[in-house]
Each structure stands twice: as C-alpha cells, then as structure tokens.
Amino acid sequence: MSGTDQSQVKAFKKAFNIKPTEPSWDKVKAGMANGQKELRKWADLLSDVAPLSDAFHKVETSRVTMEEACTKCEELYDKSGDAKSKRNIVSKVRDKILPELLKQIDECRKAAKNLQVAQSVHTKVHGPDGSGDVEHDIDKDVAVFWTDIPGFDSMDAKKRRAVMEKAAEKTARGLDLYDQIILGKAPEKATRQNVTDLLWALKSKAEEKNGPYVRGAMTVPGGDKLRAFLDTCQEEVYPRSSSHLLEQQGKAKSSKEEMPRQPPPGQTARGMDFYGGGKGLAKDPIDADGLLPTGMNTLLYQQVTGEDGEKYLYLKMETEGAYGSGGGNKALDPTAPAPRPKRAVDTLHVLAHGVNFVKSKLGKGDSDKDLADTREETPKHLADLAKRIVEAVADKATKRALAASFGTGINWIGQKKRVVRLNSFLDTLTKLAGASVDAHRDAFGDKATRLILELTTAVEREYGEDTEEEFGRRTGNEVMLTAGDI
C-alpha cells in the first residue's frame, strides 16, 4: 500500500465521492462502555458456573486487557489539548480499539456458550416396574451445558447453581433410563418426566460429542426399543407429518431408483408436546421436570434404518408442535400410535410450526450462530459439490445412478424436491467404482474425480473420520450417537 501512486488513490476516492466523516468521541466512548459491559457479563457468568475453567481464564484476561486499553484511551483524550490530537485518538478508538473489542466479545461469548460443566449426581430412582416401590441408586458424572437452560444468562448466581444441579439430575436419570430401555427393563409407560429426562440425557451426550447447540437433530442406537417406549406415553404422543428423512418414512417421490414406498414398521413420524412444562408444572427452568432443553416445546421422533440394517431413532426438538398433521400415518405404518385427544391450542401450534418451517427454509430460522449446526440437512457447499459431481459425469447411466441416490425433501413452499444425502451419495460412488482414484477416473472422468476428492476431503475435514457405523447413518450435520458415546 505504501508504494501506491497517491494521485491514483485520490482519483479512486474521488470516484466514490467520499467525504471525511467527523469522528464523535461520545459515540466511540459509548461503544467502549457497551463493549466492556458485554465482556463483564460473560466473565460474571463463567465465574458463577466454572471459575476454574480455561474459558473463564480467557474471558477474564480479555476483560481486564480491554478495560485497561479503554481506560488509557479515555485518559489520553482528556489530557490532549488540541482538536487534532483529540481527533486522532477518536480515530484510533474507532479503527483499532472498537474492532478489537468486538473481536474479543465474539471470542468470549463463543467460549462461554461452548462451556461444558461436569457435575456429579447421586440420587435414587424408582425401579423398572414403575410402581415406585423399588428404588435404585444412581451415581453418575454428567455434563451440563448452560445454553440448554432458558434464561440462564439473566439469573443470579444462586439460581444458576440450583438450576445446574436440577439439569444434572435430569441428565443422570435419563442416562439410567436409556440403559434400562436398551436392557429391556423400561417402565411400562413413558411419562412426561421420564421422556424429558431421557431427552436431557441424550442431548447432553450429543453435545459432549459435537459441542452445544440450540436446535438440531440426532440419531441414537436402539431405535426400535426407544420408539416403542416413547409410543407408550399415550397421554402425549400423536402421529404427525415430518419433512425430515422422507425416504425413511416411505414418502419419497415414486421412482425406480429410490427407497421402497412401504417403510419398515415404526418409521413414520411421531410427536409429543411439552409446552410450559406440562400440567401442574410452572414454566420455570428450576422446575424443569416437564421441560425440554433450550426451551423447545415439542419432540419429533422417527425410527430409521441405517445402511447397516440397524434401527436408530432420529430425534429432533422443535419450538412448535404439529398435532393433526399427516393424517394419522396408519396406512403406511401399523404401529403408528393413536393421537392423544386434541387440545384447543393445537391449531395455533401447527400454524406456528408452519411459519418456522418457512423461516428455516429461507435461512431465517431461530438458531445460535455461536453454537454447532446439527441438522440432518447436508450443508449447502457439500450439497453443491455433490451436484457438480453429477453434472461432471458424462455417462448418462452413471449420472442417473448418482442422481438417484439423492433423497427427497420439501422446499419452502411445500413442494417436494431432490436433496443430497451424503451417506447414500458417497455409498453410491463407492458401489459404482470402489474407492480408488484410478477407478473413479475410469468411471466418472477426470473432472468428476477431482470434485469427488474435493468432497471427500471436505467431509473428512468437517466431520472427522466417521466410524463405519456413523458413516452408514450420516445424512448431513446431525449428531450420531453410538452405544459407546452413551
């Protein structure tokens, strides 16, 4: 930049008709004050929940450093005598201090939100007969993520500690329940409390594996047993429609190359609502027995079959229920549960669900950009690569076979569309031409092979190397829990 011809720079500026803006001390001073306040907020929160953590150390260091820098600037401004010196200080704050402050806030907020707090839990639960007569002890170390607790950042220290303990207890009970279900010792009937315990536990495990998230999906092993258990919550469960993994539900577009139209039993979607924590429970995070993590109000669950033939459960917590959607699902799935009685508020929830669906398709859904993205949709850049691979293949039969591995989704105006499912796409590539670059070059051509390398490199970079079980299940960004994870 120093060697640039200044007359050309002047002409460049003139083209944009830039007039120098008069910097304002009041504005930059207010910016510094707001920034410091924001840093203090994250430091206080971490000091309450994890004062010994690296995250707290990092945030506190940033806070102190930035406070010193801001104080120094204010002193310099007050001491400077002439207008030119004052203007220079204002410019320095605007161009150097405030951007650095914003950067630090960004980093501190992310560090705070991604914090995992270890809690030891010792409690008792009722036995598998559900009678309450038999109890057993639970001693577990669990991970709690404060971002799962609505309103946590505005609570006082005492309440924060209490609600963390409550969340840890629910998580421990849920992990114990998961073990009971997998061992065939599940309680006869699912209740609001044990369903939410289970979800706090599975989400905690998903977050341990993938980092905390607000909205997202996961798949869990033991799908048939978990689905059968959740189906027993007759006072809450209802069949519903779902725009997720349509081909697993037997709802893919009719085509020779696609999944069979009749899905295995149990694979249609079900829902359960948990608005306000349920009957008799206040919507207070401390009284979390009937509440889902991150203030979600409804659970969508679908049994799915992995490439390995194993049954998994696809779980997604959402903000709005979908009671009455989908027409019952009995025709496709004899195990589809009868719907619970309709409630007056159900229609409102379905309308809100529709709004959220459109928002998410427009990229305006509610999410937290600081946390991981765990939906099952394939990220756009990877989906685009897959499409470019198909485009680059010259042979029409190969092209058709690759395109047939795409699944079916729904676009934002409700029409069906083809969507990329990473696992089946990569699986088809391997089936067609093995895994060697030479074989790919013969089968797909040079250009497509280069793109395949680009795609597989990107997948490895972003997801790490999947185990064989994970590879068989992956459809996009969802968290795949294995038995080992839980």
Next chain:
Amino acid sequence: MSTRKDYADWVARVLDIKVDAGDAEVAPLDLKSLGLEVGDVWQAAHAAYDQATETVNRQLTALQAALRESDDPELHDIADYLADVANAGLNAFTGGTRVPLMAAMLEAGNGDPAALKAAAPKLRKAVDAFRKRIETEPHIAACDNNPFGVDVSIVATYAGALDQVEYAAGLV
C-alpha cells in the same frame, strides 16, 4: 465462408465449450452437432451468470481487504461501502438493471423451450440494460482500475456470461 476455427472460437467464447477446430471451411455448427439442446445452453448460461456474480463478489472482497490494510479511514469507508454493495447483491452498482434480469432468468426456468421463448424478449432487453449500466457505472470503473494491485474486472467478468444469456435467448 467462416472457418471451423472461427466457429470453434465462437463456441468456446460464448458457450465455454471446447470443440475440435481443424482448418477446413465448413457450414456453421448447429447445437445438435455439439450434442446440445436449448435447455443445456440455457443452463450453461445461467451457471455462467451465477459464476460471474460469485467471481465479482470474490474480487470485491479482495479489494475490501486491501483497502482495510491501509491506515486511511476514507479507504475504510469505501471498503464498508463495497461490503454493503456486495451484501445487497450489487444493486448499488447495477442500479435498476439487475432485478429485471434476474426476473427474466427466473421466468426462463430450466430452459424449457416454451418458457425460454416467453422470457426471451425480456432477457434480451434486460441483458442490454445491464451491460450498458456496468460499462458506464463510475464506481465499477474505479474498482476495475483500482490502484491497489487487486485484480478486479467486473465488466469483463460479466461480459462472457451476458453473451451466453443473450445467445441462449436467441435460440428460440
């Protein structure tokens, strides 16, 4: 009579497809001899336009980065302005000419001949307006001729894509 090489050059420039040239004088190539249909040409044109837009955005991002490297707050202001321009789909650069072009391209859909035929007059008009606008817009000229050594070529980047769109619209 044109040579096959003339046509091969033309095909390479307009369709971005390489064909074997040779020197013999031949009749003009038609789409079928290239193994193409109208829809293929349209989709290639659409992709070329999208690619051009991506390229221009990358160029503007590089220019912004260079401007921000300086200590000159006025250049930072221009960088902010360029970021706004890029975030708003280049509307400030293209004036009222980009939206009609996008609308006509949407109307042409996947290049089904009937849809393309219906959209063709609007496409030609919109391409013409868009081309004139970017060739005369002073901010674009300033970016294309920037003194900071950043490779920006907005007019040239769009030129080939606009040729392709215009050509596709003329096929029906």
